[in-house]
Amino acid sequence: MSGLFGVVTKNPCATDLFYGTDYHSHLGTRRAGVSTNDNGTMHLNIHNIQNSYFRTKFTDDMREMLGNMGIGVISDTDPQPIVVNSHLGRFAVCTVSKINNMPELEQLCLEKRQQFTELSMGGTNPTELVALLITQGQDFADGIRNVYRHVKGSVSMLILTDNGIIAARDFLGRTPLVVGRRDTDYAVASESHSYINLGFQTIRYVAPGEAILIGPNGISQILPPSDKMQICSFLWIYYGYPAAQYEDINAEEVRYQLGLAMGQADDVEADYVSAIPDSGIGMAIGYSAGKGIPYKRGILKYTPTWSRSFMPVNQESRNLVARMKLIPSRKVLEGKDVVFCDDSIVRGTQLRDQVKMLYGSGVRRVHIRISCPPLIHGCSFLNFSASKTDMELIARRCIEELEGGVIRNLEAYRDSTTKEYAAMVEKIRQHIGVDSLKFNSLDTLCNAIGLPKQKVCTHCFDGSSFDITSPDINQLALELK
Ligand code: SF4
Structure with missing residues (x-):
């Protein structure tokens, strides 16, 4: 798995980011990373957490994590967030993803004369691949559509920009994203229990395929939801934290x-x-x-x-x-x-x-x-x-x-x-x-x-397969073009 946390506040965000990300530690065991945006300057820290907890590794770093907006990830796979400077501006991205067609997508990026600079477990870093697919778009909404169109598997992501955090949930909603509010501050997370001790209240769930921009002045939708959902039933069975809610359950x-x-x-x-x-x-x-x-x-x-x-x-x-x-x-x-x-x-x-x-x-x-x-x-x-x-x-x-x-x-x-x-x-x-x-x-x-x-993925048990390659989804993906 992996878990994401992002926060947009009126004050320095480091403390919220530190604890909010830490509350996702049950979702990943390999790498953790945080990035903040300090009036256009991106700060980044990534550590290996295979032998040590997130808090132990990041306590000292948080003093350097200046700014009022930040994203964090506990990753079961690749080192992330990835920071990119592109025609869309400078941004940081972190993902919860599984990409089954990596070689095909690597080739697509190379043919467009893009390059990979990060390695993950000897191969291409999946989050960097997602970042490159985003930069192929005219704007962030178009870039996220490009990710949905191409990835076979699933991707939910947070993108830290100069204007706020874009939260985009997997096209079929396999993994969750939930939005919280505390007075004029906003947060977005994989796990809603991460809000409880930080004083945020859940105000909405990001819908499957939907992308929203969370800025200092509120939330706006940049991509509408798809009309299908296949949220993973194992969230409730095993890997979700007991105090967390998914789709309000x-x-x-x-x-x-x-x-x-x-x-x-x-x-x-x-x-x-x-x-x-x-x-x-x-x-x-x-x-x-x-x-x-x-x-x-x-x-x-x-x-x-x-x-x-x-x-x-x-x-x-x-x-x-x-x-x-x-x-x-x-x-x-x-x-x-x-x-x-x-x-x-x-x-x-x-x-x-x-x-x-x-x-x-x-x-x-x-x-x-x-x-x-x-x-x-x-x-x-x-x-x-x-x-x-x-x-x-x-x-x-x-x-x-x-x-x-x-x-x-x-x-x-x-x-x-x-x-x-x-x-x-x-x-x-x-x-x-x-x-x-x-x-x-x-x-x-x-x-x-x-x-x-029909809204819950039960593939592990009954083999029902509503993946991105199914005819219905291909039709939806075509409509995105
Ligand atoms: S229900 Fe099983 S097959 Fe479906 S997403 Fe969850 S773990 Fe994967």
Whole structure:
């Protein structure tokens, strides 16, 4: 993923920018950057945050970040923001993006005699590519349309100019942007909880495809919204912060509803419900209410030094960290039948290790309940570490086993009422090594979010694909020309 924060104030913006950006730290683990505009002078600082927190790296820098307008990013991919001097003037841009057609777009820029100066993980920096596509436009609105027209994947962005901050949300709204106000000051962010302690109130959500200019005197629209939305359902399931709202729907509340629905329908006998912390907690509290059994903390996260689970870069270290930061509470677990709630199962390796730890701590029976349906498809739209290629997913590997090494009949495995689905869940249960395993259905997930199914991306679960290459979207893109 990655997360963005921007602020336009009547006073120096450094403090708001520092804390507002820091509140997006759960969305990225590689790089962070801030840029301010001080009456036309752009300031920029970028650091590697793989081994240290944003606050540790940026505390000293913020004294140099002069100006009343600034943007910041916690990036899971490239070093950003990128500062560009162009026919549009000097600007800084940061993005939450996944660009699947990088080589094609690099070629397009090179043919137009543009050049790349930044490298990211040995290749072209995606945010620089976005900056070059913007500069191909007559003005910023035209440049952003150019980005929407060309990028296959998704891009939301903040552009810091001399006149204010342009906030442009991905054409299908896969990732969110929300606008806040505090008296005469404005902010824009990926995560609305970043406003709470800074005193901003949410005043509106940037719509899919929409671009707005946030200046010292208010907000104006520079591109109208598209009429389609495919906001990522995983914001509510896992990677959104619990206190955040997307389309005015709170992440923690959705997690609670997912647990409530599971608890009401579950006939398992258990002494209490617990959570795989932290992302299973909201669901476990809902499950407790739905099932009418207590919620207890049978396993705890060692919070003084560990934050979120997809911190390290390689899978081996991620598994080690996942194991090290969770501590079972033997006295709470011993001899009990326990339901454990978790957000999702991706590869299944971490959960299998955690389950071994639980049995090793004396639990009698472990029942795993998952807030979303099985992940059958990798994500092509976000740089989201939890959604990998299809064959890394445990559900997909189990289907392959059941189908004798050939993937076919996927439709039947997506439908929670079929015998194929039941066989897949049983296979996953055996791999994880637990007494029982259940997933919420896609209908339950969509009901808990509360948006119409066609407005939410559920591609991970059902393969439905409303991407930028679909005929409808090509038509919309043509209309942009
Ligand atoms: S495929 Fe999954 S992770 Fe990717 S945007 Fe859709 S719901 Fe989100």
